Amino acid sequence: MRTPWTKTLLYVLLTICAALVLYPVLYTFFMAVMTPEDASAYPPHIIPQSIDLSNFTEVFDIVPIGSFIGNTFLVAGLTMLGQLVTASMAAYAFAKMEFKGKNVIFSMFVATMMIPWEVTMIPNYLTVRSWGWLDTYQGLTVPFLATAFGTFLLRQFFMQLPKELFEAAKIDGCGHIRYFVSHVLPLSRPALGTLAIYSFLSMYNSYLWPLLVTNTPEMRTVQIGISMLEFQESTAWNLVFAGTALVILPSLLLLVFGLKQLVRGMAAGALKG
Amino acid sequence: MSELDNRIGLPAARRRVWGTSQRRTASLRVQRMRENMLAYGFLAPSLLLFAVFLFYPMFKSVYLSLHSTDPTGQIAAYVGLDNFKAVFQSGLFLQGMKVTLLFVLFTVPTGMLAALILAALTHNRFKGMRIFQFVFSLPVVLSVGSSAVIWKFLFHPTLGMLNYLLGKVGIDPIPWLTSPDWALISISIMTIWMNLGFNYIILSSGLQGIPDEIYESAKIDGAGPLLTFRKISMPLLSPTLFFVTVVSIIGAFQSFGQINILTRGGPMDSTNVFVYSIYQEAFVNFRFGTGSAQALILFAVIMLLTLIQFKWVERKVHYQ
Numbered sequence: 001m002r003t004p005w006t007k008t009l010l011y012v013l014l015t016i017c018a019a020l021v022l023y024p025v026l027y028t029f030f031m032a033v034m035t036p037e038d039a040s041a042y043p044p045h046i047i048p049q050s051i052d053l054s055n056f057t058e059v060f061d062i063v064p065i066g067s068f069i070g071n072t073f074l075v076a077g078l079t080m081l082g083q084l085v086t087a088s089m090a091a092y093a094f095a096k097m098e099f100k101g102k103n104v105i106f107s108m109f110v111a112t113m114m115i116p117w118e119v120t121m122i123p124n125y126l127t128v129r130s131w132g133w134l135d136t137y138q139g140l141t142v143p144f145l146a147t148a149f150g151t152f153l154l155r156q157f158f159m160q161l162p163k164e165l166f167e168a169a170k171i172d173g174c175g176h177i178r179y180f181v182s183h184v185l186p187l188s189r190p191a192l193g194t195l196a197i198y199s200f201l202s203m204y205n206s207y208l209w210p211l212l213v214t215n216t217p218e219m220r221t222v223q224i225g226i227s228m229l230e231f232q233e234s235t236a237w238n239l240v241f242a243g244t245a246l247v248i249l250p251s252l253l254l255l256v257f258g259l260k261q262l263v264r265g266m267a268a269g270a271l272k273g
Numbered sequence: 274m275s276e277l278d279n280r281i282g283l284p285a286a287r288r289r290v291w292g293t294s295q296r297r298t299a300s301l302r303v304q305r306m307r308e309n310m311l312a313y314g315f316l317a318p319s320l321l322l323f324a325v326f327l328f329y330p331m332f333k334s335v336y337l338s339l340h341s342t343d344p345t346g347q348i349a350a351y352v353g354l355d356n357f358k359a360v361f362q363s364g365l366f367l368q369g370m371k372v373t374l375l376f377v378l379f380t381v382p383t384g385m386l387a388a389l390i391l392a393a394l395t396h397n398r399f400k401g402m403r404i405f406q407f408v409f410s411l412p413v414v415l416s417v418g419s420s421a422v423i424w425k426f427l428f429h430p431t432l433g434m435l436n437y438l439l440g441k442v443g444i445d446p447i448p449w450l451t452s453p454d455w456a457l458i459s460i461s462i463m464t465i466w467m468n469l470g471f472n473y474i475i476l477s478s479g480l481q482g483i484p485d486e487i488y489e490s491a492k493i494d495g496a497g498p499l500l501t502f503r504k505i506s507m508p509l510l511s512p513t514l515f516f517v518t519v520v521s522i523i524g525a526f527q528s529f530g531q532i533n534i535l536t537r538g539g540p541m542d543s544t545n546v547f548v549y550s551i552y553q554e555a556f557v558n559f560r561f562g563t564g565s566a567q568a569l570i571l572f573a574v575i576m577l578l579t580l581i582q583f584k585w586v587e588r589k590v591h592y593q
Contacts, residue, residue, distance in 0.1 A: 021466070102312075114576065120327055120334070122337065126346045146319040207417050247418075252411070259410060
């Protein structure tokens with residue numbers, strides 16, 4: 001059996017590792033509350049000498065971080081809703097309906113997961129531009145409204161629902177549409193929650209596509225906005241970090257409340273592989 | 274006919290079916306057609322979006338790669354395989370390939386090993402493990418954008434925390450992002466940190482999937498923790514490890530954000546990975562033809578890697 005000594009060793013080891021992993025995030029929050037003098041001092045302060053919350057208001061003056069965050073929440077929220085609708089409908093068809101060409105269409109969905117997104121990036125950019133969708137919300141969201149991964153995730157869940165449930169509903173005169181809306185969807189809340197968190201987070205964090213299709217500061221998302229902040233050499237470090245702290249805060253909150261859902265979604269992805 | 278009725282075999286229901294079989298097949302056909310239409314309706318939104326933003330672009334990529342374009346993206350002329358030839362002949366492709374493979378080599382084994390050790394160390398019921406699990410999962414929610422910005426400051430040559438701390442223990446400052454020898458290593462360190470959360474979560478849930486009874490019997494047989502891990506956890510974890518390997522390698526091939534923010538491919542192209550050179554070709558130099566050719570090569574490489582991994586690694590993977 002393990003002795004208390006090895007247990008202590010384990011805790012010490014884990015604490016060191018945790019400190020290393022956590023340090024960049026802690027550093028961000030420490031820098032975010034430092035005064036400009038503290039932040040640019042040499043030797044650098046590891047822990048802030050005083051707490052100065054004015055950075056958070058000041059960063060709003062130098063960049064429209066409010067509209068960055070607003071844009072990103074809107075884009076991520078719209079994409080999340082769109083993915084939930086398209087994926088749950090497609091998943092229902094695959095899981096609960098019989099139709100011609102089911103296997104062919106299903107393997108087509110499988111195939112889409114093999115295509116790296118970068119291959120479609122150039123044509124998609126040209127398409128979106130030719131429709132005049134640069135610097136618009138539809139340009140940022142529409143290409144991502146369908147998801148093969150989400151469809152799989154939900155299909156797996158829908159298939160686990162007992163067959164007897166549908167039989168009973170059918171006897172009560174319930175058709176596919178009503179069964180889907182009033183039985184399958186409410187029963188699938190955990191799976192829908194997983195997909196919601198997953199798609200919100202991946203849109204919130206996306207970088208390359210928003211970089212391509214947005215040019216005006218008003219349409220930028222946080223990830224682009226925050227990296228632009230850093231390129232202005234004159235910007236004080238404490239302000240950059242105040243902005244970064246504001247940007248990562250929603251993600252961290254999502255982790256606190258949605259870790260379980262997130263883990264479930266990833267485990268589903270792993271099973272698929 | 275419902276399955277439930279079949280199973281119970283209600284005599285009343287049977288008789289009704291025999292009596293009205295003619296009408297029944299006709300109405301069944303109508304019903305089946307209606308279900309077909311409804312199913313297509315349910316699939317329509319996804320299929321339409323895939324058609325416009327996935328299947329069409331695949332063909333368009335092939336088309337673009339065979340043509341030269343003007344800076345606005347209009348087709349200028351058919352050039353056959355010249356774009357591919359140009360990509361292969363320019364030193365940039367070989368350089369990009371080399372950098373990407375090095376990047377895979379730096380990030381994938383180290384990142385997986387770190388995540389595996391942490392997952393194994395936190396796989397127990399001791400007090401406080403929840404906190405450690407939370408911390409090690411944390412990087413998964415951080416985006417490449419904000420992570421890269423944070424690390425850019427940590428890597429700062431004079432004011433950065435890393436060089437300061439190294440100085441404390443008597444090590445000379447390292448030119449993290451400014452030296453061609455160090456830039457890719459620095460980006461790899463940042464990438465390993467960023468991917469730790471994902472790898473840790475997947476490997477942890479893989480470990481949790483191994484039934485307790487197996488550990489119990491190993492303990493009864495007198496196996497120590499290390500032997501148990503090597504002889505029981507590792508083989509049973511191999512499908513998960515396999516998945517993480519595939520995903521990590523493909524992820525490394527697709528890296529872009531951290532390179533764009535930290536080094537912009539430099540210094541001296543030492544961090545010019547595949548996707549970054551596609552981006553530069555298409556959206557900085559506005560050569561969509563050669564950009565598409567590069568993108569298709571990336572596609573082929575990723576496909577090949579996936580196939581090789583499935584062919585060679587899966588044979589050795591132990592499924593429970």
